[in-house]
Amino acid sequence: MSDASTLFDKLWRAHVIRPLSDELDLLHVDRLLIHDLSGGRAMIELAEKGLSVRNPELCLATPDHSISSLPGRTAASSPFGEQLAGGLRRAAEAAGIRHFGLEHANQGIVHVVGPETAFTLPGSLLVCGDSHTSTHGALGALAWGIGSSELTHVLATQTVRQRRPRTMRIAVDGELGEGVEAKDVILHIIGRLGVDAGVGHAVEYAGSTIAAMSIEERLTICNLSIEFGARMGMIAPDDVTFDYLHGRPLAPAGEDWDRAVAHWRGLVSDDGVDFDRQEAIDAGEIAPQVTWGTSPWQTLPVDGRIPAPDDFAEAEKRHNSRLALDYMDLTPGQAIAGTRIDRVFIGSCTNSRLSDLRRAATIAKDRRVAQHVTAWIVPGSQVVKAAAEAEGLDKIFLEAGFEWREPGCSQCVATNGETVAPGERCVSTSNRNFVGRQGPNARTHLAGPAMAAAAAIAGEITDVRTLAN
Amino acid sequence: MDKLQTLQGVAAPLMRPNIDTDIITPAGRLMDASPETMHQFTFEPLRFLPDGGENPDFVLNQPAYRGAVILVTGPNFGCGSSRETAVWGIKGLGIRCVIGESFGDIFFNNCFQNSVLPIRLPAEQVAELAAEAGADQGNRQFTIDVAARTITTPSGRELPFELPDDRQEALLEGLDDIGQTMKHDGAIGEFQERDRQARPWIYLSGQQS
Ligand code: SF4
Numbered sequence: 001m002s003d004a005s006t007l008f009d010k011l012w013r014a015h016v017i018r019p020l021s022d023e024l025d026l027l028h029v030d031r032l033l034i035h036d037l038s039g040g041r042a043m044i045e046l047a048e049k050g051l052s053v054r055n056p057e058l059c060l061a062t063p064d065h066s067i068s069s070l071p072g073r074t075a076a077s078s079p080f081g082e083q084l085a086g087g088l089r090r091a092a093e094a095a096g097i098r099h100f101g102l103e104h105a106n107q108g109i110v111h112v113v114g115p116e117t118a119f120t121l122p123g124s125l126l127v128c129g130d131s132h133t134s135t136h137g138a139l140g141a142l143a144w145g146i147g148s149s150e151l152t153h154v155l156a157t158q159t160v161r162q163r164r165p166r167t168m169r170i171a172v173d174g175e176l177g178e179g180v181e182a183k184d185v186i187l188h189i190i191g192r193l194g195v196d197a198g199v200g201h202a203v204e205y206a207g208s209t210i211a212a213m214s215i216e217e218r219l220t221i222c223n224l225s226i227e228f229g230a231r232m233g234m235i236a237p238d239d240v241t242f243d244y245l246h247g248r249p250l251a252p253a254g255e256d257w258d259r260a261v262a263h264w265r266g267l268v269s270d271d272g273v274d275f276d277r278q279e280a281i282d283a284g285e286i287a288p289q290v291t292w293g294t295s296p297w298q299t300l301p302v303d304g305r306i307p308a309p310d311d312f313a314e315a316e317k318r319h320n321s322r323l324a325l326d327y328m329d330l331t332p333g334q335a336i337a338g339t340r341i342d343r344v345f346i347g348s349c350t351n352s353r354l355s356d357l358r359r360a361a362t363i364a365k366d367r368r369v370a371q372h373v374t375a376w377i378v379p380g381s382q383v384v385k386a387a388a389e390a391e392g393l394d395k396i397f398l399e400a401g402f403e404w405r406e407p408g409c410s411q412c413v414a415t416n417g418e419t420v421a422p423g424e425r426c427v428s429t430s431n432r433n434f435v436g437r438q439g440p441n442a443r444t445h446l447a448g449p450a451m452a453a454a455a456a457i458a459g460e461i462t463d464v465r466t467l468a469n
Numbered sequence: 470m471d472k473l474q475t476l477q478g479v480a481a482p483l484m485r486p487n488i489d490t491d492i493i494t495p496a497g498r499l500m501d502a503s504p505e506t507m508h509q510f511t512f513e514p515l516r517f518l519p520d521g522g523e524n525p526d527f528v529l530n531q532p533a534y535r536g537a538v539i540l541v542t543g544p545n546f547g548c549g550s551s552r553e554t555a556v557w558g559i560k561g562l563g564i565r566c567v568i569g570e571s572f573g574d575i576f577f578n579n580c581f582q583n584s585v586l587p588i589r590l591p592a593e594q595v596a597e598l599a600a601e602a603g604a605d606q607g608n609r610q611f612t613i614d615v616a617a618r619t620i621t622t623p624s625g626r627e628l629p630f631e632l633p634d635d636r637q638e639a640l641l642e643g644l645d646d647i648g649q650t651m652k653h654d655g656a657i658g659e660f661q662e663r664d665r666q667a668r669p670w671i672y673l674s675g676q677q678s
Contacts, residue, residue, distance in 0.1 A: 252670035
């Protein structure tokens, strides 16, 4: 069938204002998310150029990167909070942009706030000056991260100039095993395909396993798309998506809602359509994952052994693994379980939503964080925090010895000064285990929320399946 | 934006794969970042020792490569974050061209926004360029000709590279994207008017809350 289209094709085509060359299109931006690290600055730059924000009503700003997560915080609680969060507030107010400031009931990490307020909608083209913008594709949006010059461009013109990527479909089919979470699925995929498999591609996740997932799980999957190089990850919207969005603050209502849903139902890849690349993943093969290295592909099942550089066929992987093992201070051949840890961070746009905290709380309930471990829970947004408190999750965590903190990026990137100390080992539910990501010489092991909670209790990396029993 | 027409100078080989944006400009250095100051921290984890002194093993610290204007990189250079500081940082060190087998997509785009030319070549060609760049010899001058889309190596070999017309024009003329797009403001307005009929739910009203 020659006129069959992928979900990606449909989303792209709907936003072309005009082609600029054979390969370059001018696309309409329906939604722009702005955060404190680059947002205030971009708006100041715009003003300096004598330009104004073209469509402020299509933008949403909230501080997340620079602010402290300390209970009772103010903008002044972190080194650059006043400068950056304050700068964002002033710039947003001047431009007439919707702003969820530090005290607002909707403040949070941009990639948590967008979906939960229904600022992000199926079929929308959404960009943000942050590489994890792929997250929003979980609702059937065409979403990707842009740099700060591009951000200024969007503010001024409500458009992006973009080259069409190739398409890739990853089908995940089958039932997930006990204790296996969405985070494990995507880490397994990255481990299988490699860190640059998605470069130049827009990825659609499909298959029975994805269809059975909640929106929060799908957000976790799409969040890590950039960790194998794909700027965009997406999932066709379905009834799960529509149920999730219905009644949220910025969702269409009344007649508009019905029209929107009718429109959204067409946002699927047509039968028999070709993708530039296809991959199939068997869900039954996936075990709870934990990373051992300094790149997300360096992951292994928690009951596995740390690989030796010579286990890898490619010279490049051998070289990378040698550097990583040295940085992480790990010995090949050892079981990864039993590795002693100092810190646990449960948070970030990957895994800081209500269902993530519920899974961690199930593990934490009636247990104690190991003496030598500092463990933080940083909810993704004020909405998540309030919902968790309403069902008593904060009490479970506090009684177990976790710290219950205020929403933001916090230790995921540590730009707010909340670093993991040099040499310390942290199990983190975030998305990057890069050298120095959580602070100079900090050692990061990525895992899902239940695994991270289990590690906090055990004081070492541990198989959540054995603890749960 | 400044123009980039021809570039002549030394190329430094930095072949470690997957050099991510957290290595190029560490997160702890972003808060006060500006295009003018970022170079102080570029490649910090590789370039400096824990005591703050220069790491003599790092290629850009070696006398032959201090003035390098080209970086020959391992695969997937610039993967990771969207932070444009990564490009500010390398440009601040004097680098105006990066050559590699593959790059992080956002980094690749950000380069053009700052008049830095990223060139993708097959792995074997990158390896050959790295070998020539690393050779201990008198003449170390590479020449990049943006108009001709060629790289000339110290040994006199000429390699073509791909560069879309619009990118080439922007580099040669120093064109700024915003100015280019503003010319289409009428078309943008028409698109929104049409789209507002088809998808009214996209067009939120002004600030609420
Ligand atoms: S939580 Fe981490 S990955 Fe997500 S937006 Fe914040 S810094 Fe980026």
